[in-house]
Amino acid sequence: MAAAIKAVNAKIRSNKVxxxxxxxxxxxxxxxxGIPLAAVMDTQKSPEFGTFMRYALAVTPRNGLLFACHFVNFNAQLTQMYRWYDYNYQGGKTKWENIKLEAxxxxxxxxxxxxGIVNKVEQKGREAVEEVKRKVS
Incomplete structure (x- = not known):
């Protein structure tokens, strides 16, 4: 049986497609x-039937990890959308240019x-060398 599976795997791997x-x-x-496809399909439904995060809580057993993943993704995308809007339409571009110039x-x-500190340290080093030379001579 293992040899048959190995042969099928080799056949699959030999064909690039x-x-x-x-x-x-x-x-x-x-x-x-499937996630964005479901979101696009939900745009055609009534707002009360949005399933973006609701699905994770509607299934049995409830999937809290999936809900958390959708929740974080939703907020991250919302934040990115706000940053894009702020940068392009609310003066964010000039703000970032000013921040770069200030930096x-x-x-x-x-x-x-x-x-200046390096120069002072070099000067003190030269003075110390001269003092040692005077004391040794």
């Missing part, structure tokens, strides 16, 4: 596509301050 259709690279996205300015200031 069958190999793709029998892999998680196909079935993972194909299964996951560059502060980075330049920090770099200059760091260079």
């Amino acid at each position: 069958l190999d793709y259709f029998c892999s998680t690279h196909f079935w993972g996205p194909a299964s996951n596509f 560059e300015r502060q980075g330049d200031m920090a770099g200059k301050e760091a260079q």
Whole structure:
């Protein structure tokens, strides 16, 4: 029996099309596509019958993990939609440009301050070397 299964598996894996259709690279996205498909289908129904998260609580036994997954996904997508709207229509683009300019300015200031500290340390090091040379001589 194991040899027969091994032979079928080898036959599937030798054909690129069958190999793709029998892999998680196909079935993972194909299964996951059911979520947006259900959401699109729900747009044609009355708002009282929305099933985006309700399904997870309607099945028996209730699936709290699936509900939590849908809840987090819903809020993440809502946040992304708000960020897109804010960036493109509420002045977010100029706000981010100003933040970048301010970060560059502060980075330049920090770099200059760091260079000043390096110069002071080098000067103190040279002074220490000179003092040691004087004491040794």
